Amino acid sequence: MSGIRLVPALLALTILALAGCATPPxxxxxxxxxxxxxxxxxxxxxxxxxxxxxxxxxxxxxxPAARAYRSAVPEPVRNSITNIFSNLGGPFRFxxxxxxxxxxxxxxxxxxxxxxxxxxxxxxxxxxxxxxYPNHPSDLGMTFAVWGVPSGPYLxxxxxxxxxxxxxxxxxxGTVGNPLRALGSGPGAIxxxxxxxxxxxxxxxxxxxPAIESVKRTALDPYATFRSLYRQHxxxxxxxxxxxxxxxxxxxxDLPKQPSE
Amino acid sequence: MLDRRSLVLAAVAVVxxxxxxxxxxxxxxxxxVQRTGDAILSVINGDxxxxxxxxxxxxxxxxxxxxxxxxxxxxxxxxxxxxxAQRETYLSLxxxxxxxxxxxxxxxxxxxxxxxxxxxxxNGDVAVTTTxxxxxxQPADLQWMVxxxxxxxxxxxxVAEGTSLRVTQRSEYASVITRNxxxxxxxxxxxxxxxxxxxxxxGNG
Numbered sequence: 001m002s003g004i005r006l007v008p009a010l011l012a013l014t015i016l017a018l019a020g021c022a023t024p025p026x027x028x029x030x031x032x033x034x035x036x037x038x039x040x041x042x043x044x045x046x047x048x049x050x051x052x053x054x055x056x057x058x059x060x061x062x063x064p065a066a067r068a069y070r071s072a073v074p075e076p077v078r079n080s081i082t083n084i085f086s087n088l089g090g091p092f093r094f095x096x097x098x099x100x101x102x103x104x105x106x107x108x109x110x111x112x113x114x115x116x117x118x119x120x121x122x123x124x125x126x127x128x129x130x131x132x133y134p135n136h137p138s139d140l141g142m143t144f145a146v147w148g149v150p151s152g153p154y155l156x157x158x159x160x161x162x163x164x165x166x167x168x169x170x171x172x173x174g175t176v177g178n179p180l181r182a183l184g185s186g187p188g189a190i191x192x193x194x195x196x197x198x199x200x201x202x203x204x205x206x207x208x209x210p211a212i213e214s215v216k217r218t219a220l221d222p223y224a225t226f227r228s229l230y231r232q233h234x235x236x237x238x239x240x241x242x243x244x245x246x247x248x249x250x251x252x253x254d255l256p257k258q259p260s261e
Numbered sequence: 262m263l264d265r266r267s268l269v270l271a272a273v274a275v276v277x278x279x280x281x282x283x284x285x286x287x288x289x290x291x292x293x294v295q296r297t298g299d300a301i302l303s304v305i306n307g308d309x310x311x312x313x314x315x316x317x318x319x320x321x322x323x324x325x326x327x328x329x330x331x332x333x334x335x336x337x338x339x340x341x342x343x344x345x346a347q348r349e350t351y352l353s354l355x356x357x358x359x360x361x362x363x364x365x366x367x368x369x370x371x372x373x374x375x376x377x378x379x380x381x382x383x384n385g386d387v388a389v390t391t392t393x394x395x396x397x398x399q400p401a402d403l404q405w406m407v408x409x410x411x412x413x414x415x416x417x418x419x420v421a422e423g424t425s426l427r428v429t430q431r432s433e434y435a436s437v438i439t440r441n442x443x444x445x446x447x448x449x450x451x452x453x454x455x456x457x458x459x460x461x462x463x464g465n466g
Contacts, residue, residue: 025443032443035338035439039432219433220437220453224436225432225433232423232428235423236423
């Protein structure tokens with residue numbers, strides 16, 4: 001059995017293990033009740049425990065690794081590594097753009113993959129952005145959202161951090177369907193898959209480290225701040241995906257000036 | 262007596278009159294963001310001593326941000342729970358927090374430039390998009406929400422990558438109050454007080 005297949009199983013177990021629930025405020029406080037529903041974090045007590053445990057684990061593993069990575073690898077190289085892994089995710093993003101029926105975004109993703117894999121030397125350089133094919137996130141969680149699947153309650157998952165059932169399921173399914181798995185299931189291929197997962201995780205974490213540490217240092221309630229930031233950020237990505245696709249002309253095309261500009 | 266034609270003309274005038282007013286605000290909001298951004302960057306990239314820089318930035322924050330409006334938004338439904346004395350304490354703590362937080366952060370952005378993007382009306386305010394170029398960082402989009410409610414343009418929010426500063430602040434404050442019983446804002450005031458003390462003692466936040 002391939003190691004990567006374990007991830008969805010672990011996720012499912014984690015979700016099942018989330019037993020502790022917050023008590024909603026009484027109906028006599030309609031505003032408090034509304035706020036409770038808006039926060040949509042009925043598993044808050046459990047989530048907070050997982051948040052604390054994750055932080056404790058990260059502070060002796062991921063954080064020092066990310067710090068070391070930041071100090072050992074110069075910024076331009078770090079950016080190139082981010083670009084290479086982002087480029088490897090191109091086909092996966094393309095599939096999601098197609099499933100979302102967003103032709104313009106799918107076209108952007110396809111052109112980015114073709115340009116950056118060749119002229120960008122395997123993704124080291126992001127040439128396509130400058131040519132009018134901007135990068136955008138696209139994953140299964142977003143696809144489900146575009147299809148109208150509700151997010152479900154907030155979840156704080158070990159390793160993954162802020163999430164919800166829709167994103168967690170999307171992540172699990174996406175790991176199973178990762179194009180890197182097409183490399184085969186020999187020991188070399190599996191080692192490469194894990195290494196790429198590890199490198200992606202550390203390089204992403206290193207990129208976000210200053211922001212994460214700043215929130216932890218300054219926020220009165222970092223857990224609530226991360227929850228809010230995650231929700232807003234994710235919603236903005238989903239809104240962009242939903243609205244994407246009106247324009248079918250690359251930005252370098254000489255359009256007449258918009259009157260609203 | 263009004264005939265049909267003048268009614269139609271009046272309707273057209275109303276419809277045409279509205280975008281004209283909005284277009285005015287859009288132009289003004291863009292000019293305001295350009296001015297404020299220029300003022301901030303000229304301090305950050307200037308030759309003042311660190312202390313003078315903090316003071317100059319604090320002045321810009323107090324003048325160009327609707328600080329009390331943002332503070333009330335951030336407290337949300339708990340504003341009505343607070344006593345007049347608590348409200349006063351809260352506004353003062355929030356003002357200090359905002360000034361310290363903004364000035365402490367901005368000082369690290371030496372060499373930064375920005376480019377004005379498009380401006381669009383949003384929920385009665387104007388959202389002005391800028392692209393910020395921080396040395397050694399990817400360009401980042403920052404949206405400035407400009408309100409004209411007070412007569413002159415004021416910043417009421419900053420939105421980066423879909424995350425709003427005031428919305429985030431509000432959910433954080435709500436969480437602190439709710440976790441301390443949800444009936445009294447005193448717990449929040451105490452926490453803010455301790456936070457300010459930490460920030461001022463520990464250098465920039």
